[in-house]
Amino acid sequence: MNRVEAAIKQGRCVLAVGGSALKTPAVLAELNRRSALPIVALGGQPVGPAAAVDAGRLSAALDQPGGVVVLVEPDPAADGRGLGTLESLVRRAKHKPWLVVASRSFNPFGLPVGLRLLKCDHEKKRAADFLGVLSIPEGGADAPTAKPNAKAKKDGGIRAPLPKLVGREEELAALGTLLAEEGGPIVVTGPSGVGRSWLVDAALQDSGLVRLPDIPLLRGVGVDTVLSVLCIAAKVGGDDRLHDALTGKERPSPVAMAALAADVVAGDAFAGKAIVFSRLETLLDRRDDSFRNDGRLELVLRALLTSTPTGRLIFISERPPAFYREGQAHALRTFPVDGIKGRELHALFEQYGAPEFARDRFGPISERVHGHTIAARSFAIAAREEGDVEALLKQARFLKAASVSDLAPLKRHLKRKVDSLDEATRALLGALSTAQIPVGGDVLRALGVKRAVRLKLLADGLLEQTPVLGDGREYRVHPLVREHLTVREVRDFQVMETVGRQLHEACKALKKAGDMAGSISLALAGNRLLVGARLGRSCLRLPYPDCDAALDDLRGMVRRRKNPRLDLARQRINETLKREPGNTELLLLNAELCIAEKAGAEAISAAFARAAVVAATPEVFHAEANWHGNQRRGKAVAALERGIVVFPEDARMRRRLAGFYIAQNRLEDAAASLKSAQELEPMMPDTYGMLGEIYTMLGPERWEDAESCVEEALRLAPEHPLHLGRKARLLRRKAAADIENGPALLEEAEKLATAALGVDKGDSRIQTLVATLILDRRGDAEKARWLLQQALKQRETPEALLQRARVLVVQGHLDEGERVLAKAIKKAPSAFEAFEIQGELELGRGNVFGALDAYKAARERSPKGAPERIRHELRMAELGALIESGAANEMLKAAATARGDAVPAPSPGEGPRRDGGTTTKLRKKNAGEPAAAEEPTDRAGAIASALGRAGEEEGAGATDSATATAPVPVEPEGDAIADAIKAGAEE
Numbered sequence: 001m002n003r004v005e006a007a008i009k010q011g012r013c014v015l016a017v018g019g020s021a022l023k024t025p026a027v028l029a030e031l032n033r034r035s036a037l038p039i040v041a042l043g044g045q046p047v048g049p050a051a052a053v054d055a056g057r058l059s060a061a062l063d064q065p066g067g068v069v070v071l072v073e074p075d076p077a078a079d080g081r082g083l084g085t086l087e088s089l090v091r092r093a094k095h096k097p098w099l100v101v102a103s104r105s106f107n108p109f110g111l112p113v114g115l116r117l118l119k120c121d122h123e124k125k126r127a128a129d130f131l132g133v134l135s136i137p138e139g140g141a142d143a144p145t146a147k148p149n150a151k152a153k154k155d156g157g158i159r160a161p162l163p164k165l166v167g168r169e170e171e172l173a174a175l176g177t178l179l180a181e182e183g184g185p186i187v188v189t190g191p192s193g194v195g196r197s198w199l200v201d202a203a204l205q206d207s208g209l210v211r212l213p214d215i216p217l218l219r220g221v222g223v224d225t226v227l228s229v230l231c232i233a234a235k236v237g238g239d240d241r242l243h244d245a246l247t248g249k250e251r252p253s254p255v256a257m258a259a260l261a262a263d264v265v266a267g268d269a270f271a272g273k274a275i276v277f278s279r280l281e282t283l284l285d286r287r288d289d290s291f292r293n294d295g296r297l298e299l300v301l302r303a304l305l306t307s308t309p310t311g312r313l314i315f316i317s318e319r320p321p322a323f324y325r326e327g328q329a330h331a332l333r334t335f336p337v338d339g340i341k342g343r344e345l346h347a348l349f350e351q352y353g354a355p356e357f358a359r360d361r362f363g364p365i366s367e368r369v370h371g372h373t374i375a376a377r378s379f380a381i382a383a384r385e386e387g388d389v390e391a392l393l394k395q396a397r398f399l400k401a402a403s404v405s406d407l408a409p410l411k412r413h414l415k416r417k418v419d420s421l422d423e424a425t426r427a428l429l430g431a432l433s434t435a436q437i438p439v440g441g442d443v444l445r446a447l448g449v450k451r452a453v454r455l456k457l458l459a460d461g462l463l464e465q466t467p468v469l470g471d472g473r474e475y476r477v478h479p480l481v482r483e484h485l486t487v488r489e490v491r492d493f494q495v496m497e498t499v500g501r502q503l504h505e506a507c508k509a510l511k512k513a514g515d516m517a518g519s520i521s522l523a524l525a526g527n528r529l530l531v532g533a534r535l536g537r538s539c540l541r542l543p544y545p546d547c548d549a550a551l552d553d554l555r556g557m558v559r560r561r562k563n564p565r566l567d568l569a570r571q572r573i574n575e576t577l578k579r580e581p582g583n584t585e586l587l588l589l590n591a592e593l594c595i596a597e598k599a600g601a602e603a604i605s606a607a608f609a610r611a612a613v614v615a616a617t618p619e620v621f622h623a624e625a626n627w628h629g630n631q632r633r634g635k636a637v638a639a640l641e642r643g644i645v646v647f648p649e650d651a652r653m654r655r656r657l658a659g660f661y662i663a664q665n666r667l668e669d670a671a672a673s674l675k676s677a678q679e680l681e682p683m684m685p686d687t688y689g690m691l692g693e694i695y696t697m698l699g700p701e702r703w704e705d706a707e708s709c710v711e712e713a714l715r716l717a718p719e720h721p722l723h724l725g726r727k728a729r730l731l732r733r734k735a736a737a738d739i740e741n742g743p744a745l746l747e748e749a750e751k752l753a754t755a756a757l758g759v760d761k762g763d764s765r766i767q768t769l770v771a772t773l774i775l776d777r778r779g780d781a782e783k784a785r786w787l788l789q790q791a792l793k794q795r796e797t798p799e800a801l802l803q804r805a806r807v808l809v810v811q812g813h814l815d816e817g818e819r820v821l822a823k824a825i826k827k828a829p830s831a832f833e834a835f836e837i838q839g840e841l842e843l844g845r846g847n848v849f850g851a852l853d854a855y856k857a858a859r860e861r862s863p864k865g866a867p868e869r870i871r872h873e874l875r876m877a878e879l880g881a882l883i884e885s886g887a888a889n890e891m892l893k894a895a896a897t898a899r900g901d902a903v904p905a906p907s908p909g910e911g912p913r914r915d916g917g918t919t920t921k922l923r924k925k926n927a928g929e930p931a932a933a934e935e936p937t938d939r940a941g942a943i944a945s946a947l948g949r950a951g952e953e954e955g956a957g958a959t960d961s962a963t964a965t966a967p968v969p970v971e972p973e974g975d976a977i978a979d980a981i982k983a984g985a986e987e
Contacts, residue, residue, distance in 0.1 A: 001123065001133075004100055007061075007068035008037065008137055014061040014069050014097075016086060017050055019043025021073040021127040023423065025431035026498040029448030030131035037137055042074055042082030047424035048448065053085045062089065067097035073127045074101065076110030087114035102130040128494055160458035161351045163465040163473070165202045167344030168195070175203040175335055179274070184331025185305050185313040187280070187320045191405045193374035193480050196316050196337050200276060201467055209274040209312060213521030216278045218436050220528045222548035222585065223296040228524060229275070230261055231544055233517045237269025246544045251582050254296045254617045262303035270311035277301075279479075280317035287722065288686060289322035294618035294652065296584050305332060324651070324684035339371020339404045348373075352459070354380040357389045364393055370404040374461070374480060378413055381461050411480065417462065418484040428453060429462060430489030433482045435499050437525055438466055438474035446502045447495070493533040500529030504540060520544075550576060551585055558593050566596055587611035588623050595627060608639075618643060618650050625656065636660055651680040651687070658690055667694050685716035689723045696730045700737055700867060706730055721756035725766050728752040732773065737867030746777050764791040768800045775803065781810045798828035802837060809841050817841055832861035832868070839875065852879040 007013035015037055021027045022041055028048045031039055035049040038057045046052055061067030069090075074083060090096065091114050099118040101108075106122050123130055165172070178186055188196050204211050212233050215226055231242040242264045245252055252260060264270075283291055283298065291298040304313055305321060308331045315321075323329040340348070345362045369375035379399055383389045392398055399409050421429065431447045432439075444454060454475070457463035462481050466474045482490060503526035511519040524546060527539040531549035539546075550572070557569040573590050580586060591607035608624040621643025628636035640657040647653060654677035661670035671694050678687045688709045695706030710730060713723040728749040735745035750773040756766045768791045771784035785807045791800045801824035808817030818841060825834045839854035859872035 003098065003121065004068055004070060005135055007066070007098075008135055010066075011060055012064060012067045013037065014058055014067070015039045016042050016053070016069055016071050016074070016082070017127070018071070018073040018075050018079050019082075020075055020078065022047055022050060023427050024128065024492070024494050025428055025447040025449075026128040026494045027072075027131060027448075028424075028428075029446055029498070030128060030134075032448045032450065034131070034134060034136055040082070040086075042071070042086070043079035045423065048450075053082050053089070055089055058086070058089055061097040062093035062095060065095045067095060068100060069097045070100045070102060072130065073103045074111070076107075083112055083115065087112040090114055090118070102127065126494070128498070159353060160455040160465075161353075163467040164351065165195075165198050165467055166348045166351060167340045168199055168202075171199055171337060172203055172206075175199060176206060178333060178335060179203060179207045179209065179312055182310075184308050184329075184333055185315060186333045186335055187305075187315045187317055188335045188337060189317055189320050190337035191372065191407065192318055193372060193407070193410070193478060194337055194339060194404065195373040197278065198467055199337060200314055200316060204274055204276075204314075205467075207274070207312075210272055212273055212275040213518050214276045214278060214437070215521075216437055217280060217282055220532070220549045220552040222551065223300055224545045224548045225524050226297065226300055227257070227261065228542065228544040228546065229517060229521055230264065232520045233273065233275070234264045234267070234269040236516055237271075237273075239264055239267050239269035254299055254584055254615055257296070258299040258303040261300050262307040265304060265309040265311065265313065266307055268310060270309055272311065274312040274314060276314045276316065278316040280315045280321065281319050284317070284319060284321055287720075288684070288717075289319050290324070290652070291321070294622065294650070296615075296617055298619075299617060305329070307331070324681035326682055339369070340373060340376065341371065342366035345376055348376055349380040349383070352377055352380040352384060352461070354383040355387055355389070357383075361389055361393065365389075368393075368398075368400050370401055370406075372401065372404050372407075372410065374478065375399050375401065375410045377461050378410065378417075381459075382413075407480070411484075414481055415484045417460065418481065421462075425453065425457070426485075427489065429457065429477060429481075430485045430492065431495045431499075432457075432463065432475065433477040433485055433490045434492070434495050435476075435503070435525065435529065436482075438476040439499070439503075440474050440506065442506065443499055443502045444475060446498055491532060496529040496533035497535060500526040500533065500535075501538075502526075503529070507540070524548075545580055545583070547576060547580055547583055547586060551583075551589065554589055558589065558596055564596065566593065569593055570597070582615045584611060584615040584617050584620065587614060588620060591623065591627075612642070612646070616646055618647050618653055621646075621653065622656065625660070630663065633660055633664055637664070649680055651677040651684065654680070655684075655687060655690060658694075662690075662694065662697075667698055670694055683716060685713040685720060685723060688716070689713035689726050692730065693726050696726075696733055697863075699863075703730065703734065719755075719759055721760040721763055721766055724752045724756035724759075725769050728756070728769060728773070732776070733867060735776075736871060743777070746773060749773055750777060762794075764794040764797070764800065767791040768797070768803055771807070772799075772803050775806055775810065781807055785811075796823075796827075798824050798831055801827065802831065802833055805834075806837050806840075809837060809844060812844070814841055814844050830861055832858045834858075835861065836868075836872075848879055848882055852876060852883070855879065 004013060015031075015034075017027070017031065017039060019042060022044055031049050037049075038060050039050045040053045040057045041047070041050040042053065051057055055062075058069070061069050069086070076083065096118060099115060099120040100123060101120060102123040102125055104124055104126055108116055108120065175186075175188070188200055190196050213229055215221070215229055227242065227246060231246055234241070235243045242260060245257065245260055251257070280301075283293070283301070285292040291302060302323075305315070306323065306328050307313075320332075320334045321329075323332070342362050342365075345366060346359065365376070365379055369379060379392065382392055382398075386392060397409070399413055401407075401409050418426065418429070428447065428449055432444070432449065435443070454463065458465060462477070464476055464478055466476070503522045507519045507522035507526060510516075510522065520542065523540045523542060527542075527546060528549040530536065530538050531553050536550065536553075554569050554572060554576075557565040557572075570593060573586065573593060576583070576586055577590065587607070588611055591604060591611065594604045594607050604627065605624075608620065608627070611620045612624075621639050624639040625636040628639065630636075637657065637660045640653055640660065643653050644650065644657065654673045658670040658673040658677070661667070661673060671691060674687050674691050674694070677684070678691070681687065692706045692709035692713065695702040695709060698706075707730060710723060710727045714720070714727065717723055731745045731749035731752070735742040735749070738745065750770070753766060753770045753773055757763070757770050760766060767787045771787040771791070774780060774784040774787075784803070788800055788804045788807060791797075792804065801820055805817045805821040805824060808814070808820060817837075821834060821837055821841065824831065828834070835854045835858035839851040839858065842848075842850035842854060855872055855875050859869060859876065862868050862872060
């Protein structure tokens, strides 16, 4: 190393950098700081201060004695051309240089022969580490100068837009009014990229409130991060309660900690302050906008959202959170943000340097992008590049959105923009995306982002600057742009280390300045990056628990599909549990690791029991129920029942318990559990929907209650696909009992199911339901087949398999249908509809006797009072009449002959059968009485007889959720059974 330093000071050193190293932003940053040195690129496209290998660049090391050539992470395979050129120049040189190789591993036999003969040293360091310790020669610069920018202006370069909020005067005034008034938390909602963050930033600047550090709810951000920021802010304000709770030996339970956080925020310590939580939608369930999980983080956020703080809590979310307990969200204030108005587009286009054009063209542009901010600026940038707005307007699909929430056209456009970047710029964009939070210019300089590159990215709309001028300006990559980069590009370990250490430096500076809240926020962000870079030991020690990033890293070790590191995860979990024994998420991850290790039921149950005793949250009992699943429904029910004892006011757990009760055919218990949940959360539509589903299964006498419950669910959530599907299933059950009005009911049911599919096109249950109704109405079987194919790609449920078998029977693929049917019966042995389909399959083969046996089995398995029993009776009567007529044998023989098989023997117990038309019927009669009338053999008589028996006989059998929505079986084309009966009677 001393040899290299001496050569640098005397001007005898040349750096030759490998192509892979040049793709690393940290390496580029160090090279930019030492741009006064001669630097050459061995492979790839030369970027930054590096140039191609030539005699002029190497003259410092080859034209004088004592020269040094440093090979920085050379790759003989990828950098072969550059190494070959270097060898040829060394061969012709008068003075042979000293060779220094800086790389973690190095094989000298991979170099060309001419370089192998040189005297050589090996520095076992990574490129960034090696360059970071080199001295900076005179003439180098720590920061980019203004000369490139001046040259760009002289050459007519693109000017970056000013970070100015365009329009939004009305929204800014309204949000300012909300911030000035005391009240509950404010939720700013709207589609991603519509300008919510900028609006909040501008409103807070004018509000006079002290802004605390933001809390983005990103990956690796959990309850420890939220509580740490709240705790330090409260402590600075004079409230030590949260500090004492986090640092004491006995910490409060998760529920008590959430209540304490809400109480602290409502105290005087937060008066005149504001804190912003972003990306709340990542924690919400898309079905009902409630919290998807019930862990410690959700408990704290729910407590904050339902509190009345003295300061201002601002949540930025695509959708507002929903609370269904009466009066729970009385203080919550929602502020929706829509697209900008058409008259404001001119200022936005001018800001991004778009060419002048007639004002009347802004109308069509506004109708195309619906005022979406990023879409509008992308149109302006495209107009600037094309130079003609009319050409863009002629492209019918260019950024054409159906609404302001339709982001698909914008995402396609941004993907093309990102893919068109050169390799070096794309690498820098990925490096800027690593932090996922706004970062200052010091981070950009550490990453080697030159001013010209930064201005270009800003002008192209791929980088954003917060609307703050002066020293407080920060930069970030919007999530809509970030999602088009690969995981490797945004999670490069070297970049994460560089940014993490830079954030730690900024953290120390803020601590010296007295900004404790800002300091601990940057320390948490830096720790998050260092843990992700596998440098957890370099994290700063904080006075409060900080396990969020470590938990995220451990989940990756346990859940990865290829080569999960269970041994390393076990070691780290045990170490962390000693330090944080009350971390609920860590205890649950310990149980998950026991499952992955196949530790046995007792050890896994003990792990869940430990979490329930030490730090119970509702998520503990949900996780245990997930582990048991449908394979051990009784134990899953027991886990949820224990959870209800601990959390008696948790309505979600009662709904989950009702679902397991339904699977166990304990319908009355399920209804009781749902009624308890209804009392706790009277505004939750899913409770009414599930009650309607249970009443539908209980039979016709409860269908009126089912209809009222489903209608109430639709009143609360008019366009929810789940409730539309439940109403369609109810109408379908009614159609099975009402033969006269059945077609009209089925038509209405199909309309509802189709509407539900339009809302949620990827729901497999709705796809199966639509296909079922199509088959019920004898519609397009090919469309039903396609829908079932899409549903089965997601999950092979018994319902979808049964309908798939049904489609195959309709289309005449009997053998394949039998295979699918066998798979469905294996999954749901009590599904009576499977035997109905088996009957139709046997009829397709001409086996009337097998069809009759299948329908008997279907009737035995159908629940008491089910409307399908009438259908079974009718079908059995028809088949019995067909057998008595003698036509069944002929159908069996004809089918066997058509297949080329031997004529099958009669079924056991049937006895010998005569040819059709020769059946002899004997009737006993008493003396003096006329002969008994024969039983009707025509179809009308058989149906009347079946209808008479249907109300008298009762059958035993169990049902589950799969059989509760059984479809009407497929009728043969042209009513073949009635024709066969008629032919037998004529003979």
